Every structure is written in C-alpha cells, then in structure tokens.
Amino acid sequence: MKPKGPGIILKPGREKPLLRRHPWVFSGSIARLEGEPRPGETVCVRSSNGVFLALGAYSHESQIRVRVWAWDETQAVNEDFLRERLENAIAFRSSLLAQGATDAVRLVYAEADGIPGLIVDRFGDGLVVQFLSWGAEYWKTTIVQALIDLTAPGWIYERSDADVRELEGLPVRTGLLYGEQPAEVFYIHEYGLSYALDVAGGQKTGFYLDQRDNRLAFRNLAADADVLDCFAYTGGFTLNALAAGAKSVVAVDSSGPALDGARENIDSNELPLDRVELIEGDVFSVLRTFRDEGRSFDAIVLDPPKFAPTSAQVQRAARAYKDVNLLGFKLLRSGGKLVTFSCSGGVDAALFQKIVADAALDAGVQAQIVGYLHQAGDHPVALNFPESAYLKGLVCRIS
Numbered sequence: 001m002k003p004k005g006p007g008i009i010l011k012p013g014r015e016k017p018l019l020r021r022h023p024w025v026f027s028g029s030i031a032r033l034e035g036e037p038r039p040g041e042t043v044c045v046r047s048s049n050g051v052f053l054a055l056g057a058y059s060h061e062s063q064i065r066v067r068v069w070a071w072d073e074t075q076a077v078n079e080d081f082l083r084e085r086l087e088n089a090i091a092f093r094s095s096l097l098a099q100g101a102t103d104a105v106r107l108v109y110a111e112a113d114g115i116p117g118l119i120v121d122r123f124g125d126g127l128v129v130q131f132l133s134w135g136a137e138y139w140k141t142t143i144v145q146a147l148i149d150l151t152a153p154g155w156i157y158e159r160s161d162a163d164v165r166e167l168e169g170l171p172v173r174t175g176l177l178y179g180e181q182p183a184e185v186f187y188i189h190e191y192g193l194s195y196a197l198d199v200a201g202g203q204k205t206g207f208y209l210d211q212r213d214n215r216l217a218f219r220n221l222a223a224d225a226d227v228l229d230c231f232a233y234t235g236g237f238t239l240n241a242l243a244a245g246a247k248s249v250v251a252v253d254s255s256g257p258a259l260d261g262a263r264e265n266i267d268s269n270e271l272p273l274d275r276v277e278l279i280e281g282d283v284f285s286v287l288r289t290f291r292d293e294g295r296s297f298d299a300i301v302l303d304p305p306k307f308a309p310t311s312a313q314v315q316r317a318a319r320a321y322k323d324v325n326l327l328g329f330k331l332l333r334s335g336g337k338l339v340t341f342s343c344s345g346g347v348d349a350a351l352f353q354k355i356v357a358d359a360a361l362d363a364g365v366q367a368q369i370v371g372y373l374h375q376a377g378d379h380p381v382a383l384n385f386p387e388s389a390y391l392k393g394l395v396c397r398i399s
Contacts (some may be wrong), residue, residue, distance in 0.1 A: 005044065006035030006058070008066055009084025012048040018068070021384040025056065025066035039169070042069060042077045042136025044325065057116065062170030065114035067135050076239050082115070082139055083146045083244070084137065088121075089113040090150055093378050097122075104188040106209050106378040107151070112388040117168075118143065121205040123188050123197055125154040129177070132164045135345040144177055155179030157199050159206070191216050193239050193269055196261060210343075210375040210391050211236060211303070217373060218301060218339055219244045221395075225298035228252070228290075228331065230283045230324070235262030237301045237339075242271040250277045250297075252286050256291055287327035297334045302340040307347070314346045318355055321347070325359035329367065329398065338396040341373070349392045370393030 010018075010135060014029035025045055037043050037058040045054045045066055052073045056066035067076045090109045096105050108120035110132070117133025127147060131137045137160075156178040167173060187194045190212055199206040219240035227241040232251035239262075241249050253259050259278045266273050279286055283304070289371050302324055307317035321342060342352045353369070360367040373393025375381075381389040 006033070006037035006368075007046060008033060008042040008058075009046055009047055009050075010053070014068060015047040015051075015053055018045065018053040021068075022055070023054075023056070023068035023116060023385055024064045025054075027063050027065045030065055034369060037140075040134035040136075044073070057122050057133065057138065059168055062167050063135075064133075065395040067111070067133055072123075079146075080143050082142055083150075083201065085114050086143070086146050087150055089115070092380075093122075096378055102188070102190040104190065104207065104209060106376075109148045109379050111385050112382040115143075119205065121207075121209060122151070122153075123199065123206065124186065126179070126182050126199070127151065127156045128159050128199050129156060130162060131158070131160045131170075131173075132162055132168070132204065134168055134170065136215065137168075145338040148178060153179060155182050155386070157182060159199070159204070162204075168280055180326075187268070191219075191240075193243060194265075195234065195236070195239075196264055196268065198261075208233070208236065210379050211341075212378075214339075214341075214373045214376075214393055215240045217251050217371070217395075218299075221337055222246045225259065226296075228297040228300040228328075230287070230300065230302050230328070231304045232262060232278075232301075233258045233303075235259075235265050236344070237303065238262055238276065239265055239269060239271060241299070242266065242275065243269075246275065246278070246299075248275050250279060252279045252281060254280065254282055256280045258333070284324060284327070287324070287331065291327060291330050296331055296336075298333055298336045300328045300332060300336070300338050302328050302338070304341070304343075306344050307342070312346070313344075314351075318351070319343055321352065321355045322359045322362075325356050326363045329360050329363035329365045329396075332365070332398050334399065337370070337399060338367075338398070339373070339388045339393065340396065341391065341393040343391050344389055345390045347392075348386075349389075353394065356396065360396070365398045367396045367398050369394055370397045 009031045011031045043058045054068045055070045056068040104123045109259045117136035119130040121128045156176050160173040185196050197206045200233045215236050222241035222244040225246050227246045227249040229251045232253045238249050238251045307320045375391035
C-alpha cells in the first residue's frame with residue numbers, strides 16, 4: 001500500500017524495536033524520509049521492504065526522530081484520538097483522587113499513557129503541563145482545550161522548561177495558559193501533611209509526585225530515629241520523619257531557597273522545628289565532614305538529582321552514586337536503614353543495586369535489602385517502554 005502523506009523508511013533490520021512496540025524511532029535507524037513533514041506532523045513508519053509499522057510524530061532535530069502515536073495504519077491521529085487518550089489517562093487517576101489521601105497527582109505520564117512528550121500534573125484545582133516533544137507541541141491547542149473540558153481546572157500553567165526541549169529544538173516556554181494566575185505559593189495535601197508549592201519557580205512541575213508512596217514508607221521507619229535527609233529539597237522526607245516522631249532530623253540541600261521552603265513546610269504543619277538542623281551545602285562535602293566528625297544516624301535518605309539523564313553519562317553517574325552511598329553506609333549505626341534512590345534513566349535497577357552493593361563492600365558493612373521502592377502508581381510503567389520505570393529505590397539495613 002502506498003503511504004499517505006509523509007513517511008519514514010527504516011534501514012534493513014531496524015524494525016525489531018517497533019515490532020515489540022517500543023515507541024521511539026532513532027535517527028540512526030532511518031534510511032530515508034519521504035515527503036517534507038513539518039515538526040510534530042504525523043508520519044507513517046515503514047520497514048525497508050515497505051511493511052507498515054507505526055504512526056508517529058516527527059521531530060527534525062532530536063535523536064528520537066519519531067515518537068509513536070499508534071500501531072494501526074487506519075488510525076486517524078486527530079482531536080478525537082487525543083481526547084480519548086487523555087480521557088483514559090485521567091479516568092485511571094480518578095480513583096486515587098477519590099480516596100482523599102492527596103489532591104495532587106500526575107494525570108498524564110507521556111509515553112506510558114500513549115501521549116509522547118506530554119506531562120500533566122494536577123495540584124488542587126489547577127494543572128501544570130509540560131510539552132516536551134514536537135508532537136505534543138504540535139497538538140498543544142487541542143490538548144489544552146481537551147484538558148479544560150475533561151478536568152474543569154481553575155488554571156493551567158505551562159512549565160515547558162525541561163532540558164529535553166532543547167534536544168527537540170524547542171524553545172523554553174512557561175506561563176499561564178488558562179484561567180486565573182495561581183497564587184505564588186499555595187498548598188497541596190498528601191497523607192495528612194501539607195506542602196507549599198511554587199508552580200512558576202519550583203523544580204520540575206513544582207513537586208515530586210513520584211515519591212508520594214516512598215515518603216509514606218519512610219514515615220513508617222523513622223519513629224524515634226535520628227534522621228539524615230540528603231538532597232532534601234523542600235523537606236518531603238523530613239516532614240514525614242517528624243510526623244513519625246523522629247528524635248532529630250538533619251536536612252541537607254545545596255539550595256537555600258529550597259531549605260527555606262522546608263522550614264515553611266515544617267512550620268505550616270506545626271511540626272517541631274527545634275528537632276531539625278537545616279544545612280545548605282554540597283551533600284558530598286557535608287557527608288565527608290560528618291564522617292570525619294564521627295556523626296552517625298539511625299535512618300538516612302539519599303534522593304539525589306538525575307546523575308545520568310542518558311546512557312552516555314552512566315559511568316560518571318555510577319561513580320557519584322557509589323560515592324554518596326558509601327558515605328551513607330559509613331554514617332549508619334548498627335541496625336540503621338539507608339533509603340537510597342536513583343531517578344537516572346540511564347541506570348537500570350540491576351546496575352543501581354550493584355552500585356549500592358559495591359558501596360557497602362567498600363564501606364566495610366554487612367548490608368541487606370529489606371525493601372524495594374519505585375515511583376507512585378500515577379506514574380505507570382508501560383511494559384513496551386521500560387524507560388518509563390525510571391525511579392529505583394532500595395531500603396538497606398546494616399547489622
């Protein structure tokens with residue numbers, strides 16, 4: 001069948017990922033381009049012998065040249081298609097909101113929900129959105145209108161300022177898209193605690209929703225503990241430790257404004273600020289100082305930023321993860337627990353566990369894994385897209 005509209009023809013043997021329904025086509029897999037697709041326009045992807053494989057959004061600059069919309073050649077990628085995808089994604093999260101445990105969830109998680117490059121987070125009665133690919137950008141007006149119709153938000157704020165926009169050749173865009181400007185700081189609620197949000201200036205979309213269940217899990221092991229919270233940001237794990245009745249918490253972050261936010265969160269929840277030491281500084285340096293001073297803790301959280309955004313940075317990231325975990329192990333008391341995370345897509349779960357095991361060996365401690373942690377359920381993992389499982393966590397106990 002002759003393809004309709006612009007198309008992509010793959011090199012021989014490069015169709016295997018698409019046959020397994022992996023939703024990305026890399027530039028190195030492409031033999032030729034048929035027609036002149038505009039950035040974000042839907043293209044038909046075919047094998048070297050002309051067999052249909054997928055329909056996807058074209059990106060002219062990214063190494064990910066096509067992000068797949070659909071696997072059916074007869075599927076029309078249009079307003080109705082996008083609305084149905086959004087409706088399905090939002091309905092899936094409705095039960096989480098209905099439980100009343102939180103008023104903040106991820107409504108749309110990009111490829112994992114079949115809408116590549118689109119992130120939608122609900123905070124109270126408003127939405128924060130990120131358009132991170134040319135396909136999402138191409139359908140932006142349609143997507144915003146569908147979100148208005150489906151969620152009736154008080155406001156929609158755009159935070160399309162992630163690094164991946166640059167890789168796509170897209171400019172940074174932030175600002176109000178719909179409704180009234182949200183308050184500079186407002187509060188969301190999660191498992192009985194409230195958190196101040198700055199949607200315009202906060203990291204990512206303003207809050208790390210993916211750690212919701214892990215914050216609660218940490219609360220369950222922090223009672224009567226001396227806690228060290230590293231890369232604390234605005235104090236998510238710190239608040240949960242205090243809510244559990246921790247004896248003391250040391251929260252370390254390189255950002256003074258983030259620690260100011262942690263202080264405000266502690267105060268707004270009427271938790272004991274006198275049990276908290278807030279330290280602005282490089283976590284690695286602070287941990288080395290603590291080691292040299294002989295300080296120790298019952299529970300330590302290591303929740304660093306993304307050390308390896310891509311596989312190209314894995315070796316450097318592995319060294320950083322090993323160093324910070326080695327220091328963490330050295331600061332743990334006997335019977336203490338290290339709760340350690342990686343959000344780096346280039347570091348898979350097996351490699352992360354090996355890095356932590358090597359750190360324990362070099363620290364001279366006997367460690368056990370007593371729990372595995374991962375991203376919250378509103379960040380689902382698509383089985384055909386393992387990259388959507390990015391957050392890995394281990395709870396390690398030393399004897």
